[in-house]
Amino acid sequence: MTTAKEAVRSELDQAGDALVDLSHRVWGHPELAFEEVRTSDAVATALSDAGFDIETGVAGLPTAFSATYGTGELTVVICAELDALPGIGHACGHNVIAAAGVGAGIGLARVADDLGITVRVLGTPAEEIGGGKIIMLEQGAFDGGHVAMMVHPSPVEGDDFPTLAISQCDFHFHGRTAHASVSPNLGINAADAITVAQVGLGLLRQHLEPGDQLHGIVTRGGEAANIVPGEATARYFWRAPSLEALAKLEPRVKRCFEAGALATGATLDIEPLTLPYSEFVADDEIRRFYRRNAESLGRVFGNRPASASGSTDMANISLMMPTIHPMLGLDSFPAVNHQPEFADFCKTPVADQAAIEGAISMAWTAVDAATNDSTRARLLGASTVYSGRDHYPWRF
Numbered sequence: 390m391t392t393a394k395e396a397v398r399s400e401l402d403q404a405g406d407a408l409v410d411l412s413h414r415v416w417g418h419p420e421l422a423f424e425e426v427r428t429s430d431a432v433a434t435a436l437s438d439a440g441f442d443i444e445t446g447v448a449g450l451p452t453a454f455s456a457t458y459g460t461g462e463l464t465v466v467i468c469a470e471l472d473a474l475p476g477i478g479h480a481c482g483h484n485v486i487a488a489a490g491v492g493a494g495i496g497l498a499r500v501a502d503d504l505g506i507t508v509r510v511l512g513t514p515a516e517e518i519g520g521g522k523i524i525m526l527e528q529g530a531f532d533g534g535h536v537a538m539m540v541h542p543s544p545v546e547g548d549d550f551p552t553l554a555i556s557q558c559d560f561h562f563h564g565r566t567a568h569a570s571v572s573p574n575l576g577i578n579a580a581d582a583i584t585v586a587q588v589g590l591g592l593l594r595q596h597l598e599p600g601d602q603l604h605g606i607v608t609r610g611g612e613a614a615n616i617v618p619g620e621a622t623a624r625y626f627w628r629a630p631s632l633e634a635l636a637k638l639e640p641r642v643k644r645c646f647e648a649g650a651l652a653t654g655a656t657l658d659i660e661p662l663t664l665p666y667s668e669f670v671a672d673d674e675i676r677r678f679y680r681r682n683a684e685s686l687g688r689v690f691g692n693r694p695a696s697a698s699g700s701t702d703m704a705n706i707s708l709m710m711p712t713i714h715p716m717l718g719l720d721s722f723p724a725v726n727h728q729p730e731f732a733d734f735c736k737t738p739v740a741d742q743a744a745i746e747g748a749i750s751m752a753w754t755a756v757d758a759a760t761n762d763s764t765r766a767r768l769l770g771a772s773t774v775y776s777g778r779d780h781y782p783w784r785f
Contacts, residue, residue, distance in 0.1 A: 393500040397500060397756065401496045411488045417736075419473030421474075421475055422516075422521070425471035428471045428487070429512050439458075439494070439495045447528075452512070458498040459501030463765060464536075465538075465755045467497075468539040469491060471513065472514055472521075479732050480735070481541075482719075482740065485542045486540065490510055490748075493538075493748045493752045493755070496749065500756065504760065511525065511530055516701060518663060519662065524664075526709065529777070534775075540716070540750070542717050542719055542734075543726065544719060547716035548716075549715065554628060554629050554631055554634070554700065556627055559608070559660040561620070577653060580618040586649035601629045607622070607624075609622040635665055664783050669707050672711035678753075678758065682749070705781075708782060717743040718743070719743060
């Protein structure tokens with residue numbers, strides 16, 4: 390094991406400059422969900438140059454890819470996220486995630502034959518909205534995998550990622566346009582329907598279960614002040630501590646929008662933006678391996694705020710196979726994820742170091758899993774077919 394870890398470290402010491410360059414190139418050209426054309430090509434090319442076999446267009450998604458190295462019986466899946474946020478670029482640090490994923494793959498390729506593993510790096514689009522990993526899992530991209538992992542930038546280091554389950558929908562109201570002064574009586578105000586719905590949501594908040602959340606924006610509210618809006622759209626997310634709790638919250642949210650339609654006479658179409666993301670269930674043994682390895686590199690794990698919970702489609706993977714999602718601390722407070730200031734932190738020497746050390750920590754964790762007899766047996770003994778199931782827990 391020590392020899393394998395030394396080989397991984399040596400490989401990544403040599404690849405460090407290239408990984409930083411990849412991170413910076415991805416950061417400099419942010420692309421939104423399912424549009425990550427240049428990002429996907431850059432990340433896949435880095436792996437191809439390292440000897441990986443590349444399959445593009447995985448799961449019917451043009452920007453998704455699978456990169457494979459080795460033929461060992463134990464398959465380690467590493468996820469490299471590709472997408473950015475609208476308006477604020479890589480304010481969730483997916484450039485760092487992608488570089489770390491490539492690095493972990495390259496490091497493990499050096500020792501794959503000795504460890505008896507297959508390394509599979511998945512380029513996963515549309516984490517911010519769209520649920521790319523869920524689509525890929527249901528279409529077979531994770532089939533045959535025994536353990537999955539990725540790392541994620543954060544203000545504070547952590548060996549797991551506290552999450553909430555989430556549903557995401559667009560609510561389209563259809564009314565009737567009219568002249569707002571000459572003939573407002575002939576109009577049906579779709580924007581008023583959103584107002585009614587938002588009043589209902591505001592009142593609902595005081596009766597939510599602990600941990601439940603609601604938030605959203607109006608994405609279309611009308612064309613001109615002197616036109617009664619005939620079309621209006623609100624995008625809302627709601628979160629809960631688990632899929633079970635989310636299923637209970639969902640009809641309460643939707644009834645607020647139905648009330649808006651009823652009160653104004655508008656009609657309502659609800660457009661789900663993705664399948665629900667689940668709560669995260671980390672594999673404790675693999676998580677402990679990761680923390681020990683990261684700490685050996687000098688990474689310091691801090692105390693996360695109790696309220697620091699997000700959502701990720703990697704959580705759905707954790708319900709199906711052993712999975713970890715540690716956080717790479719950038720010491721960025723008061724800048725936090727999804728702020729422009731955090732995007733700036735994701736192209737700094739601190740973030741560059743985090744990407745390389747995250748890659749080493751993941752690769753060393755895979756070495757531990759492959760060389761610990763009981764861990765290897767446990768992972769090999771689990772089911773490895775994740776597509777085509779009769780039921781997925783997020784399809785309620």
